[in-house]
Amino acid sequence: MIEETCYIPVSTLQSFMVDVFIALGVPPKDAATCSEVLITSDLRGIESHGIGRLKMYFDRIMKGLQKPVTTFEVVHESPTTALVDGHHGMGQVIGVRSMQMAIDKARVYGMGSVAVRNSTHFGIDGYYPLMAVQAGMIGFSVTNARPSIAPTFSVRPMLGTNPIAFGAPTDEDFPFLFDAATSITQRGKIEVLARKGQPVPDGWVIGRDGNFVSDPDAILEGFAKEENALLPLGGAGELLAGYKGYGLATIVEILSASLQSGQFLYGLLGVAEDGSLKPNCIGHFFMAINIEAFVPLAEFKATTGAILRELRAATKAPGQERIYTAGEKEFENEKTVRQQGVPVLPKLQNEIRTIQAALGLTQYHFPF
Amino acid sequence: MIEETCYIPVSTLQSFMVDVFIALGVPPKDAATCSEVLITSDLRGIESHGIGRLKMYFDRIMKGLQKPVTTFEVVHESPTTALVDGHHGMGQVIGVRSMQMAIDKARVYGMGSVAVRNSTHFGIDGYYPLMAVQAGMIGFSVTNARPSIAPTFSVRPMLGTNPIAFGAPTDEDFPFLFDAATSITQRGKIEVLARKGQPVPDGWVIGRDGNFVSDPDAILEGFAKEENALLPLGGAGELLAGYKGYGLATIVEILSASLQSGQFLYGLLGVAEDGSLKPNCIGHFFMAINIEAFVPLAEFKATTGAILRELRAATKAPGQERIYTAGEKEFENEKTVRQQGVPVLPKLQNEIRTIQAALGLTQYHFPF
Numbered sequence: 001m002i003e004e005t006c007y008i009p010v011s012t013l014q015s016f017m018v019d020v021f022i023a024l025g026v027p028p029k030d031a032a033t034c035s036e037v038l039i040t041s042d043l044r045g046i047e048s049h050g051i052g053r054l055k056m057y058f059d060r061i062m063k064g065l066q067k068p069v070t071t072f073e074v075v076h077e078s079p080t081t082a083l084v085d086g087h088h089g090m091g092q093v094i095g096v097r098s099m100q101m102a103i104d105k106a107r108v109y110g111m112g113s114v115a116v117r118n119s120t121h122f123g124i125d126g127y128y129p130l131m132a133v134q135a136g137m138i139g140f141s142v143t144n145a146r147p148s149i150a151p152t153f154s155v156r157p158m159l160g161t162n163p164i165a166f167g168a169p170t171d172e173d174f175p176f177l178f179d180a181a182t183s184i185t186q187r188g189k190i191e192v193l194a195r196k197g198q199p200v201p202d203g204w205v206i207g208r209d210g211n212f213v214s215d216p217d218a219i220l221e222g223f224a225k226e227e228n229a230l231l232p233l234g235g236a237g238e239l240l241a242g243y244k245g246y247g248l249a250t251i252v253e254i255l256s257a258s259l260q261s262g263q264f265l266y267g268l269l270g271v272a273e274d275g276s277l278k279p280n281c282i283g284h285f286f287m288a289i290n291i292e293a294f295v296p297l298a299e300f301k302a303t304t305g306a307i308l309r310e311l312r313a314a315t316k317a318p319g320q321e322r323i324y325t326a327g328e329k330e331f332e333n334e335k336t337v338r339q340q341g342v343p344v345l346p347k348l349q350n351e352i353r354t355i356q357a358a359l360g361l362t363q364y365h366f367p368f
Numbered sequence: 369m370i371e372e373t374c375y376i377p378v379s380t381l382q383s384f385m386v387d388v389f390i391a392l393g394v395p396p397k398d399a400a401t402c403s404e405v406l407i408t409s410d411l412r413g414i415e416s417h418g419i420g421r422l423k424m425y426f427d428r429i430m431k432g433l434q435k436p437v438t439t440f441e442v443v444h445e446s447p448t449t450a451l452v453d454g455h456h457g458m459g460q461v462i463g464v465r466s467m468q469m470a471i472d473k474a475r476v477y478g479m480g481s482v483a484v485r486n487s488t489h490f491g492i493d494g495y496y497p498l499m500a501v502q503a504g505m506i507g508f509s510v511t512n513a514r515p516s517i518a519p520t521f522s523v524r525p526m527l528g529t530n531p532i533a534f535g536a537p538t539d540e541d542f543p544f545l546f547d548a549a550t551s552i553t554q555r556g557k558i559e560v561l562a563r564k565g566q567p568v569p570d571g572w573v574i575g576r577d578g579n580f581v582s583d584p585d586a587i588l589e590g591f592a593k594e595e596n597a598l599l600p601l602g603g604a605g606e607l608l609a610g611y612k613g614y615g616l617a618t619i620v621e622i623l624s625a626s627l628q629s630g631q632f633l634y635g636l637l638g639v640a641e642d643g644s645l646k647p648n649c650i651g652h653f654f655m656a657i658n659i660e661a662f663v664p665l666a667e668f669k670a671t672t673g674a675i676l677r678e679l680r681a682a683t684k685a686p687g688q689e690r691i692y693t694a695g696e697k698e699f700e701n702e703k704t705v706r707q708q709g710v711p712v713l714p715k716l717q718n719e720i721r722t723i724q725a726a727l728g729l730t731q732y733h734f735p736f
Contacts, residue, residue: 259659293448
């Protein structure tokens with residue numbers, strides 16, 4: 001066994017994930033969708049939400065906590081809105097179809113939005129705004145998740161990492177794409193640090209006593225016992241405006257749960273009253289804004305591109321060499337990953353071997 | 369002269385502001401709108417954006433930088449969207465009419481949004497979502513502003529404080545209302561500290577050398593010379609995710625400027641090439657989501673109320689007595705202010721006396 005990071009070609013991993021999903025009972029077209037969302041995460045350098053999450057989906061499908069065959073039910077629909085029930089199917093399939101509905105509505109009416117109930121983990125939040133961007137629109141997507149952020153002045157994980165994703169087209173080779181948890185960090189990054197055996201920086205996670213904690217493995221266990229909590233963007237207390245990150249996480253919870261009368265906060269824990277595991281009942285909210293309803297698309301792209309270029313050209317702080325805009329690092333990372341392959345750390349190699357063995361996918365010969 | 373804080377009854381101040389605006393040439397109905405938006409800020413305890421900003425509007429109208437008579441031009445309209453030109457009129461009048469358009473569109477089509485160009489400072493961002501909340505909807509409002517936030521790894525103020533406001537109705541006596549700059553703090557809070565003669569906490573503002581600065585008067589001067597910059601929510605650098613606050617501020621800039629092909633960043637400085645002052649050309653973006661298009665309003669209110677109550681009931685950090693949700697402190701503040709009046713600090717007393725004398729509003733007899 002090679003105890004080092006291996007680099008696997010993008011196409012190999014993508015094809016492997018398709019075969020994993022198909023072997024788990026996901027219909028081929030849906031398996032391609034799931035794999036596409038996951039590999040996009042790896043391409044963008046978000047190691048936490050790509051192949052690194054495959055084992056989670058594998059486990060959840062095996063345990064019957066999410067269904068490989070997605071029943072996508074439109075419960076209610078208006079010219080610009082829809083309420084969708086995902087019936088615990090594949091989050092990526094539910095997400096892609098919902099965002100597509102929002103885009104289609106925005107094309108006709110100027111705006112479109114879709115609220116989703118009974119969904120499952122849908123991968124990187126940023127994938128969905130990218131769909132809108134490709135359609136020449138602004139895209140917005142939020143989701144709630146298992147409790148992990150402590151409200152300001154609390155030590156208990158209550159809100160999910162509740163990410164906000166927003167994308168807008170530009171006149172450059174890549175769009176503006178913001179995709180961030182409303183906490184300082186997120187579970188996936190702790191998982192990556194655990195996989196790498198590195199400590200968690202001060203200021204990210206607190207224990208029941210309100211003090212910072214740093215052992216990633218202990219933190220992941222602590223999450224499960226509700227003993228550790230992520231701090232909201234802005235940190236602990238009010239001095240550096242942690243109540244803003246907390247407020248943003250609450251906005252995401254409201255959009256994700258209240259518009260579909262669904263589960264929220266501890267209702268998303270995925271644990272039944274008898275202690276057994278149950279579906280998470282995650283909610284999402286997707287929105288598309290048709291730019292052409294306001295100004296010509298080319299004009300919007302030029303303005304947005306000019307804003308981003310002016311930001312990058314700002315006076316640098318002493319010792320700093322470069323100012324980025326959201327989505328820029330990820331765009332550059334994609335070029336690197338396409339060339340050198342997706343980095344697969346030893347812990348992840350183990351997970352892949354486990355899945356491969358369980359599903360009999362002997363046609364893949366990984367170098368680990 | 370009494371060199372202490374005076375408390376002036378809400379109705380007196382509101383009526384005074386109406387008379388100030390009328391004396392400045394604002395039509396009576398519009399003057400009532402402007403005064404209503406400003407007094408709402410004082411009622412909610414946001415001292416920076418109420419009577420404390422009256423002198424700024426006075427100065428700007430006197431200098432011809434904003435027009436007392438508002439020409440509200442709908443440049444372009446679709447079922448769910450509109451593009452409005454405010455022609456440098458009164459920001460509050462432009463804001464209220466634009467948000468009302470978004471609400472009216474959402475009532476018919478489920479969603480509505482309005483992008484605005486050539487506007488002026490419109491008061492607290494949170495006023496506009498409150499209008500949607502009163503109509504049983506979700507409201508969202510953003511605006512750009514003069515450069516003050518430094519991008520991550522920069523020391524130059526580039527982005528405005530670019531606030532995000534989001535409101536949602538609940539089954540409680542008051543709505544959820546988030547209204548926050550995407551910086552840790554905002555210019556108005558520095559102005560309040562300057563008025564009080566108190567230092568600015570570390571972590572809020574940096575100088576050209578990247579170090580924190582604390583003298584509020586020097587900071588306000590430094591803003592004008594672009595020597596000081598606000599830090600984005602999340603702070604300096606990347607460790608505590610300051611790039612997220614920076615990214616959120618950029619989202620607000622894109623929504624406020626790109627959808628109306630307007631001015632942005634240094635274009636909002638309000639200074640012409642020859643060094644003379646010119647209108648700020650601020651942009652806004654308003655949005656309303658009709659809740660009934662998704663779920664019954666009562667159901668939405670109950671879910672949202674339940675989320676907020678569960679958050680407030682979370683385990684408290686050691687030494688903490690209470691957990692708040694967004695808009696709760698402001699709701700409680702309103703009760704206090706209605707009872708004891710609006711606090712008017714000595715510096716503000718001077719400003720009021722100046723305005724009163726300039727406009728001959730001798731009918732008001734303030735206790736200072």
